[in-house]
Amino acid sequence: MSATTLGAGLLAPARPAALWPTGWAAGLAWIGAAAAISLLPDADDLGRTQELAALAAGFGGVILLAAIGASLPGLAPRLARLRQAGPWLILLALALLAWELATAKYEVLPRPFFAAPQSILEVFTDDYARLGESVWRSLLLVGPGYALGALVGFLFGVAMGWSRLVGYWAHPVVRLIGPLPATAWLPIAFFAFTSSRGASTFLIALASFFPVTVLTWSGVSAVSKAYYDVARTMGASPWFLVRKVAVPAAMPSVFVGLFMGLGASFSVLVVAEMMGVKAGLGWYMQWAQGWAAYANMYAALLVMAAMCSGAVTLLFRLRDRLLSWQKGLVRW
Amino acid sequence: MVSGVNGARLEVRGVSHAFALEKRSLPVLQDIDLVAEPGEFVALLGPSGCGKSTLLRLVAGLEPPTEGQLLVDGVPITGTHPSRTIMFQDPTLFPWRTVRGNAQLGPEARGTLAADSKRIDEALRLVGLAGFAEAYPHQLSGGMAQRASLARSLVNQPRILMLDEPLGKLDSLTRLAMQRELVALWERERFTALLVTHDVEEALLLADRVLVLSDRPARIRADIRVETPRPRRRDDAGLVALREEILALLGLAEAA
Numbered sequence: 001m002s003a004t005t006l007g008a009g010l011l012a013p014a015r016p017a018a019l020w021p022t023g024w025a026a027g028l029a030w031i032g033a034a035a036a037i038s039l040l041p042d043a044d045d046l047g048r049t050q051e052l053a054a055l056a057a058g059f060g061g062v063i064l065l066a067a068i069g070a071s072l073p074g075l076a077p078r079l080a081r082l083r084q085a086g087p088w089l090i091l092l093a094l095a096l097l098a099w100e101l102a103t104a105k106y107e108v109l110p111r112p113f114f115a116a117p118q119s120i121l122e123v124f125t126d127d128y129a130r131l132g133e134s135v136w137r138s139l140l141l142v143g144p145g146y147a148l149g150a151l152v153g154f155l156f157g158v159a160m161g162w163s164r165l166v167g168y169w170a171h172p173v174v175r176l177i178g179p180l181p182a183t184a185w186l187p188i189a190f191f192a193f194t195s196s197r198g199a200s201t202f203l204i205a206l207a208s209f210f211p212v213t214v215l216t217w218s219g220v221s222a223v224s225k226a227y228y229d230v231a232r233t234m235g236a237s238p239w240f241l242v243r244k245v246a247v248p249a250a251m252p253s254v255f256v257g258l259f260m261g262l263g264a265s266f267s268v269l270v271v272a273e274m275m276g277v278k279a280g281l282g283w284y285m286q287w288a289q290g291w292a293a294y295a296n297m298y299a300a301l302l303v304m305a306a307m308c309s310g311a312v313t314l315l316f317r318l319r320d321r322l323l324s325w326q327k328g329l330v331r332w
Numbered sequence: 333m334v335s336g337v338n339g340a341r342l343e344v345r346g347v348s349h350a351f352a353l354e355k356r357s358l359p360v361l362q363d364i365d366l367v368a369e370p371g372e373f374v375a376l377l378g379p380s381g382c383g384k385s386t387l388l389r390l391v392a393g394l395e396p397p398t399e400g401q402l403l404v405d406g407v408p409i410t411g412t413h414p415s416r417t418i419m420f421q422d423p424t425l426f427p428w429r430t431v432r433g434n435a436q437l438g439p440e441a442r443g444t445l446a447a448d449s450k451r452i453d454e455a456l457r458l459v460g461l462a463g464f465a466e467a468y469p470h471q472l473s474g475g476m477a478q479r480a481s482l483a484r485s486l487v488n489q490p491r492i493l494m495l496d497e498p499l500g501k502l503d504s505l506t507r508l509a510m511q512r513e514l515v516a517l518w519e520r521e522r523f524t525a526l527l528v529t530h531d532v533e534e535a536l537l538l539a540d541r542v543l544v545l546s547d548r549p550a551r552i553r554a555d556i557r558v559e560t561p562r563p564r565r566r567d568d569a570g571l572v573a574l575r576e577e578i579l580a581l582l583g584l585a586e587a588a
Binding site: 224229230231234235240244245248249251323324325326 | 394427484
């Protein structure tokens with residue numbers, strides 16, 4: 001069997017209303033993990049062990065219900081996507097169990113550098129207010145900065161791609177300054193802006209500005225001359241050519257720039273929060289590390305992963321909407 | 333639309349054109365003189381790369397000629413105008429627009445979208461794409477894409493329609509069907525048609541006059557009138573004789 005047919009078989013939607021053995025196995029694996037968490041004694045005094053067990057058992061129960069539902073003709077189509085996740089659900093149960101055994105139960109991995117799963121759960125149950133506030137503050141910082149950088153970068157990129165004059169003057173500057181990591185501006189930014197918030201917004205904007213500019217510029221430059229010819233023969237004004245030909249044709253490239261800019265913005269956000277801003281997830285992690293509260297640090301890391309991934313998901317949703325005319329889009 | 337003659341009279345007077353390359357200029361057209369009467373179907377036939385498409389670009393007003401003058405109904409061409417549209421070899425549809433979105437490009441660019449809404453539907457129906465108005469170009473076959481491109485031109489009610497090897501990349505069956513459709517359309521709308529092709533048979537099937545061009549720089553070597561009434565058959569004796577004559581002019585006479 002070739003690799004392609006194997007892959008196709010794995011990803012093909014399962015036939016509806018058939019027995020879902022993987023689902024049963026996943027549900028039982030989670031319940032088994034829950035039993036081990038609950039019944040084996042902790043090596044140290046840890047909180048939230050029974051809560052973690054209950055959570056795992058509950059999750060296993062939900063999967064079992066879904067496995068039953070998958071055998072019912074009425075529900076089967078709705079569970080088709082969940083069925084695809086079956087192998088992952090098993091792996092996650094096993095991973096949780098291994099993690100629990102290696103930390104809480106037998107302390108193979110040294111504390112406090114490695115936190116037990118229930119310790120991270122404890123952070124979420126006990127410190128959610130501060131975590132939530134940190135997420136909010138991070139979003140308030142990264143959102144406007146990213147949006148500003150992306151907007152200016154987009155306009156700048158269109159101008160560079162469209163106008164030879166702008167391109168002539170802007171190209172060397174962008175080439176020299178652009179590849180410089182935005183964080184290198186940190187000292188200047190904190191000196192030039194009176195508030196750390198202003199400085200951070202500037203740096204985050206700078207980080208998203210560069211990739212958006214370059215990719216918008218290259219997208220506009222690469223637009224086929226034939227498109228302009230067609231529009232011109234039909235009476236299009238230069239403004240129409242920019243708005244209705246150059247910009248839409250460049251959009252796929254612009255979105256690559258927006259995606260890269262988003263990643264750059266997040267990395268600047270974390271650095272800025274660790275250096276000067278006394279709030280946000282980056283600050284929380286720094287603060288937790290200072291107290292050797294590694295569980296808090298891991299919890300913040302998880303939240304940050306969810307936040308960044310969520311932002312990228314939103315961006316890709318927007319792209320899928322706007323660029324539905326494109327073939328072969330990468331799914332996020 | 334009325335079935336009178338809508339086409340414009342095109343005059344090309346002593347036109348020469350050269351491309352500026354680095355340090356030297358490459359002449360592509362030399363002393364072209366031609367008159368296309370209103371509603372006439374003129375084919376420009378010549379070896380590939382001889383400058384036929386350049387002549388269309390000059391008529392469209394996308395570039396000014398190096399020398400000479402082009403006139404439409406006696407008025408010199410100074411730039412593009414929606415009454416002179418080109419259908420290119422590639423459909424050049426905008427991939428981010430639906431078929432209808434592409435067809436309405438001209439009216440949208442001129443701000444007459446609301447007034448021309450009916451004409452857009454009519455053009456799509458005329459090329460047989462009424463049912464595909466909401467499809468995107470990547471969902472279309474080659475022939476359908478070329479039809480959409482044709483609709484996009486027709487919406488502007490061209491008085492001179494330039495066809496730059498529009499059927500060159502289609503499969504032979506689609507090509508035959510579209511040749512027939514083009515003739516039907518031209519008989520109905522009576523625009524002046526300028527067809528660039530290197531297919532002798534196609535030129536003879538479609539055109540009133542076939543202008544045979546030389547190698548680059550292109551000159552007009554022969555102006556052949558095709559009197560055969562339409563609908564034409566490709567095995568018509570008169571057409572076969574003309575075909576031999578043209579092939580001989582192009583230095584490709586078939587050994588008897």
